[in-house]
Amino acid sequence: xxxxxxxxxxxxxxxxxxxxxxxxxxxxxxxxxxxxxxxxxxxxxxxxxxxxxxxxxxxxxxxxxxxxxxxxxxxxxxxxxxxxxxxxxxxxxxxxxxxxxxxxxxxxxxxxxxxxxxxxxxxxxxxxxxxxxxxxxxxxxxxxxxxxxxxxxxxxxxxxxxxxxxxxxxxxxxxxxxxxxxxxxxxxxxxxxxxxxxxxxxxxxxxxxxxxxxxxxxxxxxxxxxxxxxxxxxxxxxxxxxxxxxxxxxxxxxxxxxxxxxxxxxxxxxxxxxxxxxxxxxxxxxxxxxxxxxxxxxxxx
Amino acid sequence: xxxxxxxxxxxxxxxxxxxxxxxxxxxxxxxxxxxxxxxxxxxxxxxxxxxxxxxxxxxxxxxxxxxxxxxxxxxxxxxxxxxxxxxxxxxxxxxxxxxxxxxxxxxxxxxxxxxxxxxxxxxxxxxxxxxxxxxxxxxxxxxxxxxxxxxxxxxxxxxxxxxxxxxxxxxxxxxxxxxxxxxxxxxxxxxxxxxxxxxxxxxxxxxxxxxxxxxxxxxxxxxxxxxxxxxxxxxxxxxxxxxxxxxxxxxxxxxxxxxxxxxxxxxxxxxxxxxxxxxxxxxxxxxxxxxxxxxxxxxxx
Numbered sequence: 066x067x068x069x070x071x072x073x074x075x076x077x078x079x080x081x082x083x084x085x086x087x088x089x090x091x092x093x094x095x096x097x098x099x100x101x102x103x104x105x106x107x108x109x110x111x112x113x114x115x116x117x118x119x120x121x122x123x124x125x126x127x128x129x130x131x132x133x134x135x136x137x138x139x140x141x142x143x144x145x146x147x148x149x150x151x152x153x154x155x156x157x158x159x160x161x162x163x164x165x166x167x168x169x170x171x172x173x174x175x176x177x178x179x180x181x182x183x184x185x186x187x188x189x190x191x192x193x194x195x196x197x198x199x200x201x202x203x204x205x206x207x208x209x210x211x212x213x214x215x216x217x218x219x220x221x222x223x224x225x226x227x228x229x230x231x232x233x234x235x236x237x238x239x240x241x242x243x244x245x246x247x248x249x250x251x252x253x254x255x256x257x258x259x260x261x262x263x264x265x266x267x268x269x270x271x272x273x274x275x276x277x278x279x280x281x282x283x284x285x286x287x288x289x290x291x292x293x294x295x296x297x298x299x300x301x302x303x304x305x306x307x308x309x310x311x312x313x314x315x316x317x318x319x320x321x322x323x324x325x326x327x328x329x330x331x332x333x334x335x336x337x338x339x340x341x342x343x344x345x346x347x348x349x350x351x352x353x354x355x356x357x358x359x360x361x362x363x364x365x366x
Numbered sequence: 367x368x369x370x371x372x373x374x375x376x377x378x379x380x381x382x383x384x385x386x387x388x389x390x391x392x393x394x395x396x397x398x399x400x401x402x403x404x405x406x407x408x409x410x411x412x413x414x415x416x417x418x419x420x421x422x423x424x425x426x427x428x429x430x431x432x433x434x435x436x437x438x439x440x441x442x443x444x445x446x447x448x449x450x451x452x453x454x455x456x457x458x459x460x461x462x463x464x465x466x467x468x469x470x471x472x473x474x475x476x477x478x479x480x481x482x483x484x485x486x487x488x489x490x491x492x493x494x495x496x497x498x499x500x501x502x503x504x505x506x507x508x509x510x511x512x513x514x515x516x517x518x519x520x521x522x523x524x525x526x527x528x529x530x531x532x533x534x535x536x537x538x539x540x541x542x543x544x545x546x547x548x549x550x551x552x553x554x555x556x557x558x559x560x561x562x563x564x565x566x567x568x569x570x571x572x573x574x575x576x577x578x579x580x581x582x583x584x585x586x587x588x589x590x591x592x593x594x595x596x597x598x599x600x601x602x603x604x605x606x607x608x609x610x611x612x613x614x615x616x617x618x619x620x621x622x623x624x625x626x627x628x629x630x631x632x633x634x635x636x637x638x639x640x641x642x643x644x645x646x647x648x649x650x651x652x653x654x655x656x657x658x659x660x661x662x663x664x665x666x667x
Contacts, residue, residue, distance in 0.1 A: 077445075080407060126470050128437055136378075136429055139378075157469040161469065207471050
């Protein structure tokens with residue numbers, strides 16, 4: 066699982082700070098999460114192949130999280146993309162994009178499929194044989210979702226010498242990886258765990274931005290490996306966090322601790338602060354394993 | 367008159383190429399012309415004070431000319447702008463911007479005044495005591511206007527010694543700058559041209575992008591000091607220029623020559639070309655005084 070931070074600052078893009086956008090590589094998928102202005106240039110800088118992006122998840126309709134979307138959709142068209150593109154985001158996102166395509170008389174030559182969200186409960190919005198994606202309802206000034214990306218339980222691994230020694234027909238190997246006991250060539254039942262090893266632990270990533278401190282999300286994200294949680298403010302500006310429905314670094318850490326997260330990544334910093342290290346310092350008073358998102362940084366898990 | 371090129375490439379923003387946007391300083395105005403994605407960051411790089419921009423002119427609703435507008439409008443709001451902002455552009459531009467403000471529940475705290483255009487004839491769209499702005503109807507795949515910025519005839523300048531020697535009361539000095547003859551303290555009529563010099567020649571700038579070769583614009587832009595004319599293609603791709611309703615460098619030069627322009631600036635290059643010098647070479651076979659727009663370049667006239 067690999068997470069590339071294209072932008073992690075709040076409010077407005079600046080010469081050296083990009084607004085929110087991330088790429089999550091998980092089980093051969095390349096999910097784009099949020100798409101602030103300039104995301105397409107950031108994707109180029111990261112040398113991410115545009116065609117590998119098939120699913121874009123937009124948390125909410127504040128500009129610093131989606132003003133780059135229409136440009137990306139348009140650039141895909143100019144590059145004669147043929148691959149389907151799925152966009153998940155709040156109700157209204159389809160109207161914004163299609164209105165601009167209509168007025169530019171520039172429709173995509175690829176299939177553009179909108180999945181508009183309006184539920185206040187966590188729901189499964191994407192699933193294939195390896196990955197599931199759920200919404201995480203957040204509490205911000207407008208309708209907002211985080212997203213939970215979960216690998217499914219993988220197949221068990223054969224202990225190859227043990228399988229051979231047990232004289233099992235290869236036709237049964239797949240059943241073994243699925244966890245079943247099987248009969249060997251001599252008619253004897255072979256216990257699955259004697260010839261297989263457990264699958265690797267499935268990985269999971271939760272993206273939570275933008276939101277005020279919201280304990281309701283804890284059951285949804287419990288035991289997730291990696292949590293990105295916004296921390297727009299430091300404690301000294303906790304009153305602004307309340308007023309603008311954002312979180313402080315300490316609040317993000319408290320969510321991580323209560324949800325038994327392994328690694329917390331902070332981001333969505335207000336540009337008022339000179340040194341983002343202070344976010345880490347404050348969060349660490351509550352939760353130990355804190356990392357700081359930075360534009361251009363890549364995390365591997 | 368000063369022209370800053372924020373971006374001058376066609377189609378899509380890239381790591382080193384920005385899409386169309388320019389700032390024209392003329393008679394203390396700072397006019398923003400087109401606003402591709404990333405324009406707000408380019409404005410910061412150029413250290414252009416956001417508050418000095420009061421008028422934005424959008425040529426047409428293709429993304430490489432206006433996808434940065436909504437972000438700029440939104441950033442102005444976040445920076446608690448109070449100054450009115452006038453936006454001139456094709457019909458539909460108001461709906462695009464207001465739909466996004468509505469869905470973000472983020473209305474501007476400053477007055478946002480849209481001037482939607484749909485005329486096929488050149489019209490005066492801005493005027494104060496020093497400057498006029500006219501549309502230049504262009505021929506592209508969607509409704510498109512160029513813009514002609516013209517300084518008005520300025521006041522005549524006093525020859526200060528001559529005025530004093532002529533024994534004219536200072537109360538008449540303003541009338542003199544306006545070109546009138548006046549009576550001096552001895553009751554003698556003083557011919558204006560004996561005590562004043564002509565005003566500086568008013569400057570003018572025509573912005574023409576995007577358009578195919580269109581001779582109809584010549585009477586509108588005749589004798590303009592500086593013409594920016596798009597040249598998306600070189601001659602070898604003239605067939606693409608026809609197909610996509612763009613111009614070649616040679617066609618831009620032909621317009622400049624026929625309209626008796628002083629300086630031609632080329633831009634809106636397709637990113638297919640490695641070396642933009644070739645645009646100059648081709649244009650110079652038709653018209654001598656050719657300059658190349660480049661991102662970050664400033665021209666003073």
